[in-house]
Amino acid sequence: MKRRGMSLLEILIASGIMIAAMVPLWGLMGSSHKQVTLSADEIRVSQLAVEILEQIENKAWLPLDGDYAIVPLSGELLSIDSKVKVQIGSFPEYLALGGKINVSRFPAGTSTEIGKVIRLILNYKSKEQIGKEDKIYELSTFVSGY
Amino acid sequence: MNKRNRIISRGKRAGIVLFVVLGGIFILTILILSYNHLVRGKFNESQELLKHLRAMKCAQSISRYIISKMKADLIDTNTDASSPGQVLRTAFKQNSESVISNSILSDWMSKIGLNDLLSGLTSNQSFVARLLYNVDVSQVKSLDDGNGFYLDYEKSGQITISVEVEIDKATEKWQETRPFRVIMPFPLPITKFNLYLRDAAGGDDTKFNTVIIATPETGKVITTSPRPLILTNGEPTNSSTPEDIWKNRGWIYMGGSETLLNRAGGSKEFGQNYHSYFPSAAKPITLVFNFGPWPIGSRNVVFSVARWGFADTVCNGPDSLLWQSVLKPEFSKFPLTAASHWASTWLHLFGESPQGSSASKISHTRVIGDVKDRYLEVCYLADSATKVPVGAVRALSSADYNTARSSGPSIPGMSALFVKTKLIESDVPPALSLQEFIALEPLFLAIPWLTTDGSVCYYTIMSKIDNCSYSETYDMIAQYTSTNQKVDIPPSAAAPLTSDKAFQLPIEGIDTRNIEIDKIAAVNDPTLGLTRRICYEVKAEPAPGKGAFEVLQENFCYKQTSLNLGNAVLRVVTGGVGMTIVDGIGRHTGGNIIVDGPVTVGSFDSSDPSVFDPPLMIMAEKGAITVNNGGSNSTLAYLVALGNGGEIKCSKPNLPMNLVGGIAAHTLDPSKMAGGGNLIYNTFLDPTDPAFTKKYVGVVIGPPGGNI
Numbered sequence: 001m002k003r004r005g006m007s008l009l010e011i012l013i014a015s016g017i018m019i020a021a022m023v024p025l026w027g028l029m030g031s032s033h034k035q036v037t038l039s040a041d042e043i044r045v046s047q048l049a050v051e052i053l054e055q056i057e058n059k060a061w062l063p064l065d066g067d068y069a070i071v072p073l074s075g076e077l078l079s080i081d082s083k084v085k086v087q088i089g090s091f092p093e094y095l096a097l098g099g100k101i102n103v104s105r106f107p108a109g110t111s112t113e114i115g116k117v118i119r120l121i122l123n124y125k126s127k128e129q130i131g132k133e134d135k136i137y138e139l140s141t142f143v144s145g146y
Numbered sequence: 147m148n149k150r151n152r153i154i155s156r157g158k159r160a161g162i163v164l165f166v167v168l169g170g171i172f173i174l175t176i177l178i179l180s181y182n183h184l185v186r187g188k189f190n191e192s193q194e195l196l197k198h199l200r201a202m203k204c205a206q207s208i209s210r211y212i213i214s215k216m217k218a219d220l221i222d223t224n225t226d227a228s229s230p231g232q233v234l235r236t237a238f239k240q241n242s243e244s245v246i247s248n249s250i251l252s253d254w255m256s257k258i259g260l261n262d263l264l265s266g267l268t269s270n271q272s273f274v275a276r277l278l279y280n281v282d283v284s285q286v287k288s289l290d291d292g293n294g295f296y297l298d299y300e301k302s303g304q305i306t307i308s309v310e311v312e313i314d315k316a317t318e319k320w321q322e323t324r325p326f327r328v329i330m331p332f333p334l335p336i337t338k339f340n341l342y343l344r345d346a347a348g349g350d351d352t353k354f355n356t357v358i359i360a361t362p363e364t365g366k367v368i369t370t371s372p373r374p375l376i377l378t379n380g381e382p383t384n385s386s387t388p389e390d391i392w393k394n395r396g397w398i399y400m401g402g403s404e405t406l407l408n409r410a411g412g413s414k415e416f417g418q419n420y421h422s423y424f425p426s427a428a429k430p431i432t433l434v435f436n437f438g439p440w441p442i443g444s445r446n447v448v449f450s451v452a453r454w455g456f457a458d459t460v461c462n463g464p465d466s467l468l469w470q471s472v473l474k475p476e477f478s479k480f481p482l483t484a485a486s487h488w489a490s491t492w493l494h495l496f497g498e499s500p501q502g503s504s505a506s507k508i509s510h511t512r513v514i515g516d517v518k519d520r521y522l523e524v525c526y527l528a529d530s531a532t533k534v535p536v537g538a539v540r541a542l543s544s545a546d547y548n549t550a551r552s553s554g555p556s557i558p559g560m561s562a563l564f565v566k567t568k569l570i571e572s573d574v575p576p577a578l579s580l581q582e583f584i585a586l587e588p589l590f591l592a593i594p595w596l597t598t599d600g601s602v603c604y605y606t607i608m609s610k611i612d613n614c615s616y617s618e619t620y621d622m623i624a625q626y627t628s629t630n631q632k633v634d635i636p637p638s639a640a641a642p643l644t645s646d647k648a649f650q651l652p653i654e655g656i657d658t659r660n661i662e663i664d665k666i667a668a669v670n671d672p673t674l675g676l677t678r679r680i681c682y683e684v685k686a687e688p689a690p691g692k693g694a695f696e697v698l699q700e701n702f703c704y705k706q707t708s709l710n711l712g713n714a715v716l717r718v719v720t721g722g723v724g725m726t727i728v729d730g731i732g733r734h735t736g737g738n739i740i741v742d743g744p745v746t747v748g749s750f751d752s753s754d755p756s757v758f759d760p761p762l763m764i765m766a767e768k769g770a771i772t773v774n775n776g777g778s779n780s781t782l783a784y785l786v787a788l789g790n791g792g793e794i795k796c797s798k799p800n801l802p803m804n805l806v807g808g809i810a811a812h813t814l815d816p817s818k819m820a821g822g823g824n825l826i827y828n829t830f831l832d833p834t835d836p837a838f839t840k841k842y843v844g845v846v847i848g849p850p851g852g853n854i
Contacts, residue, residue, distance in 0.1 A: 010161065013164060014166075017168065018171060032181060035186065036188065036189070039188065039192040042192070043192055043195070046199060106211070106263060107259050114215050117263070119269070138271065140269075142210055146213075
């Protein structure tokens with residue numbers, strides 16, 4: 001009887017150890033998965049940012065300095081300031097993209113403006129962070145006036 | 147035994163579960179850690195990827211900015227030596243690849259704010275960004291293929307911009323190669339003159355001198371009478387040279403201010419560089435005077451006074467009464483007397499002397515029949531009876547005179563070229579109010595032939611001599627006769643540098659001693675070699691004609707209203723239909739438009755800060771250029787129509803045509819310009835002027851991977 005009880009105890013202890021070990025390991029796995037998702041989302045958003053900026057470069061968009069709010073929708077045309085439209089690639093809805101384009105002349109403070117520094121600031125939600133604070137991705141380019 | 151064995155056996159199995167579980171946990175931990183490590187690696191890799199992406203975007207942007215800034219600076223008209231455009235243009239005018247690269251890198255690229263741009267592109271980011279850049283110029287090749295006339299800095303080549311951006315150890319390099327061309331946008335030597343006609347005479351000696359005066363007493367012009375163009379070389383006239391006097395009298399006015407006819411004039415304290423032609427049918431010569439401080443014998447020589455000399459035909463000819471009526475103010479001011487009337491039949495184009503505020507201003511050039519000379523003559527007024535000269539040279543010190551006299555041997559026969567008397571200091575008509583007259587004949591006799599050391603000398607030239615008809619004189623306006631099309635002019639005279647101190651400097655890359663227009667370009671080339679300098683070709687499609695200008699407006703205009711050629715040469719292809727430049731156009735930057743057909747030039751806008759700057763040329767390869775002369779603003783361009791049938795016309799012949807620039811045409815019919823007008827030379831069109839090359843030499847950066 002006593003020996004059988006010890007076997008049970010072994011199992012109980014083993015289970016306890018197993019549970020105690022698995023909890024952080026599971027957390028570690030979750031964290032890894034989260035990083036994979038975050039990274040994938042950031043890459044997708046960066047791709048979208050590059051697409052938007054390249055279209056702006058090709059259209060040589062040279063608006064007045066300031067901020068231009070944007071709400072890109074998956075697979076649709078994005079009208080920035082009623083003069084320029086860019087095609088947005090498809091992206092998962094959970095990203096809920098938004099943001100702005102900041103335009104500033106360069107060089108600043110000189111009489112001759114060579115072009116504009118266009119800063120694209122995209123706010124998005126990651127699949128892993130729904131309901132939490134938005135992530136921000138920023139990418140800039142220079143659009144020439146010559 | 148069996149019982150003991152069972153106990154031992156059971157004892158052996160004790161802890162196996164724990165062992166298995168712990169082993170499993172260990173293996174699972176290893177697997178999960180491995181997975182986590184892999185995921186972290188992938189995450190880091192993706193972050194690295196994003197950094198590379200960001201670095202590449204920065205490098206591309208900076209490269210784009212460098213090219214754009216280069217283009218912008220190359221059309222900058224700032225003449226400050228330290229301005230970016232000036233620095234860049236100076237660099238591109240070098241002919242060594244390494245010198246161009248190093249100059250651009252050290253003098254220009256280091257000052258255009260590249261690190262500021264990098265900061266702007268990476269603002270709000272936590273990573274560290276670093277920038278490296280380089281310039282490499284290669285394949286530099288002179289445009290001179292032996293078949294044309296090029297300045298030594300005209301060339302083509304390739305420029306490669308390298309930009310390397312490092313963001314948190316993620317490095318990306320971007321290279322961009324562009325072709326470039328350095329060209330002179332205006333053709334030599336035509337743009338040295340404000341009027342050049344290939345077939346000026348056309349059998350009509352009177353040409354522009356067809357003004358009809360109502361009565362000799364009033365001297366007023368019949369309103370319907372064709373009136374002449376007023377040719378002005380140099381700055382606008384001032385109150386002492388009222389153009390209106392001459393406008394209405396059928397004369398071509400070639401005076402102006404300190405810059406004289408044939409561009410021989412310098413200005414101000416450095417004196418004048420004069421040509422003077424002397425009558426000898428066998429050996430036409432010119433006396434090149436340079437009154438700068440350099441040549442021996444010329445120091446301090448200042449011809450300071452301009453006075454009228456009335457031609458014999460004016461005084462004694464069949465129309466002398468008419469002339470005396472027409473020139474009543476002049477005859478009143480300088481009355482003819484029995485003792486002396488001014489027998490000079492030369493044109494007098496004396497500049498003002500800077501040495502005396504009371505010195506007279508430039509005189510006007512009269513182009514009438516029986517003029518003996520086209521250009522400046524020594525101011526030499528002689529009594530017709532005694533041949534005693536009565537004026538007018540001064541300010542030659544005795545020391546300088548003696549120096550000049552001893553500087554060369556006497557030239558046999560030269561004395562025949564001058565009035566055989568000396569200028570004297572006495573018997574000067576009071577009206578002249580001259581002082582310090584000095585005999586000059588020995589000086590002239592002592593001046594040597596054909597020296598190349600920069601001293602004052604006589605020099606052969608294509609000038610015709612003796613009495614010239616009006617049309618011959620007219621031809622010579624462009625130093626180009628109908629019978630002798632060789633331009634053979636000493637360098638400093640052929641293309642006198644307009645900057646005061648540069649009179650004696652060799653013209654950059656040119657020896658104009660034997661410039662023949664036919665060698666500059668083929669006789670049938672209406673663009674005088676400019677086709678080889680074309681940087682862009684604009685095709686009007688689908689609608690030719692007016693559509694061509696719309697294409698220009700879209701691509702080569704600033705705000706669609708001002709031509710922005712960037713000092714380049716453009717050819718507009720219209721299939722021979724031609725192009726209409728709309729009214730109200732302006733010039734943001736200068737350059738040259740060559741159209742393959744006739745051109746209509748609309749009125750210019752009035753917003754230009756300067757009528758001279760920037761210089762613009764419009765060429766019609768075939769047909770005429772018609773100027774819309776109805777507007778209130780001058781046409782601000784040099785017009786070239788040298789093809790067969792090429793002429794310059796007005797849309798409204800009875801209204802004046804006012805042009806700032808110049809004309810080079812096959813023919814010019816004055817009856818089509820009955821309203822007269824002004825033709826003012828724009829010195830900014832002079833490609834041999836260092837001021838021009840500083841500001842307006844065309845340096846054009848081509849498209850990536852393309853040719854230019």
